[in-house]
Structures are given as C-alpha cells and as structure tokens.
Amino acid sequence: xxxxxxxxxxxxxxxxxxxxxxxxxxxxENNYYLFWYKQPPSRQxxxxxxxxxxxxxxxTENRFSxxxxxxxxxxxxxxxxxxLGDTAMYFCAFKIRTNDMRFGAGTRLxxxx
Amino acid sequence: NAGVTQTPKFQVLKxxxxxxxQCAQDMNHEYMSWYRQDPGMGLRLIHYSVGAGITDQGxxxxxxxxxxxxxxxxxxxxxxxxxxxxxxxxxxxxYTTSGANTGELFFGEGSRLTVL
Numbered sequence: 001x002x003x004x005x006x007x008x009x010x011x012x013x014x015x016x017x018x019x020x021x022x023x024x025x026x027x028x029e030n031n032y033y034l035f036w037y038k039q040p041p042s043r044q045x046x047x048x049x050x051x052x053x054x055x056x057x058x059x060t061e062n063r064f065s066x067x068x069x070x071x072x073x074x075x076x077x078x079x080x081x082x083x084l085g086d087t088a089m090y091f092c093a094f095k096i097r098t099n100d101m102r103f104g105a106g107t108r109l110x111x112x113x
Numbered sequence: 114n115a116g117v118t119q120t121p122k123f124q125v126l127k128x129x130x131x132x133x134x135q136c137a138q139d140m141n142h143e144y145m146s147w148y149r150q151d152p153g154m155g156l157r158l159i160h161y162s163v164g165a166g167i168t169d170q171g172x173x174x175x176x177x178x179x180x181x182x183x184x185x186x187x188x189x190x191x192x193x194x195x196x197x198x199x200x201x202x203x204x205x206x207x208y209t210t211s212g213a214n215t216g217e218l219f220f221g222e223g224s225r226l227t228v229l
Contacts, residue, residue, distance in 0.1 A: 004155075009153070035217060043201070043222060044220065045220035047218075093218075100158060100161065101146075101205075103148075106155050
C-alpha cells in the first residue's frame with residue numbers, strides 16, 4: 001500500500017526566511033507523481049508544485065522548490081523568502097497510474113511578521 | 114470558468130438521516146473523486162470514478178455510495194448518517210491519460226458536514 005508521512009505537524013518561520021517541510025512516502029512502484037498542495041484558511045486546495053518520479057531534476061516554482069530523493073523516498077518542500085500569505089496547511093501527496101492520490105496528514109505552517 | 118462546484122457548503126444532519134453532496138465539473142475531466150478531511154489525518158479517499166458508469170472504492174468507502182451517470186456529475190450519498198461522518202468533504206477531478214495519469218487534482222471548495 002502507498003503511504004505518505006509528514007512528520008512535522010506544525011512549523012513556524014519568520015517572514016523573509018526559508019523553511020523546509022518534510023515528506024516521505026512508501027511505494028513499490030517505479031513511476032509515480034508527487035505533489036505539494038496548500039490549504040489556506042479559506043479551505044481551498046491549491047497546487048503548489050509537482051514532481052514526476054522519472055525526472056531527476058528537482059521542480060521549482062518561483063519561491064517554492066523541492067528536494068526529491070527517489071532512493072530515500074523523500075520529497076521535501078522548500079519555501080524561500082517566506083511571506084505572510086504562505087501561512088496555511090501544506091499537504092504532500094503521491095499518485096500512481098490509477099489516479100488514486102494519497103495525502104499525508106499535513107503540516108501547519110505559520111509565517112510570523 | 115466554474116471548475117469543480119460542490120453543494121451544499123455547510124450541512125447539519127441528525128443521526129440516521131440521508132443526504133447527497135453534489136459535485137459537478139465543467140472541465141471534461143474523466144476522473145472524479147471524493148475525499149474526507151479530518152484533523153490530523155489529511156485527506157482520505159472515499160470513492161472515485163475514471164469515467165461515466167465506472168466507480169470504485171477508496172480507503173474509507175463504508176457508509177457512502179456514489180454513481181457516475183454523466184462525465185460532469187459525481188454525487189456522494191450518505192444513506193444513514195452517523196456522527197463519525199462529521200467531516201469536511203472535498204470533490205476533486207482531473208484528466209486521465211491512458212497508461213500514465215499525470216494530472217493534478219482540481220478541488221472544489223469543500224462541504225462541511227456535521228452529524229448530531
């Protein structure tokens with residue numbers, strides 16, 4: 001069974017600093033996809049970044065980047081120059097061919113002014 | 114562009130009552146799914162569908178029914194609500210690509226259900 005683990009229930013960071021959220025997963029598949037979703041207080045789920053397992057290059061989207069370590073089954077999210085609007089729940093998610101996307105328990109990030 | 118639309122956004126039920134959460138998408142996505150979100154547990158997959166007429170169970174299907182008569186709609190039915198079904202429910206959809214489903218999930222705004 002595919003599982004996703006986020007070991008940090010809560011984190012905080014000062015505005016303009018950098019923070020890294022951790023995620024590990026377990027699968028016997030070789031081809032899969034990893035995602036980070038953000039859920040602000042509005043409750044809307046917003047895609048932050050995605051990574052295809054067959055790509056060795058780490059994905060980057062503006063201030064958001066990932067450190068994908070396939071052998072270690074690790075997929076961490078780095079947020080640079082943190083902004084107050086980054087305050088949210090962050091979910092790591094994993095998906096294989098069947099469309100069955102599995103989520104971690106989430107990390108609540110607070111950006112402090 | 115409406116995307117994924119869920120109704121109602123809030124609902125209070127008494128134990129034993131039935132109700133249907135509606136979900137519609139206008140992006141012509143083949144894949145649709147329902148998740149429930151509970152504190153400390155992330156999102157858990159209830160049921161999903163890869164096309165009209167096809168549905169399958171996810172991680173936590175008990176107490177819920179679904180059907181997919183059209184590409185656009187994917188309602189979730191609670192036949193006899195229980196307090197354990199108090200949760201926030203999300204409908205989500207995506208494209209599927211034969212052999213390699215890479216699509217991100219597009220989510221509705223969620224429906225908060227309270228069962229007393």
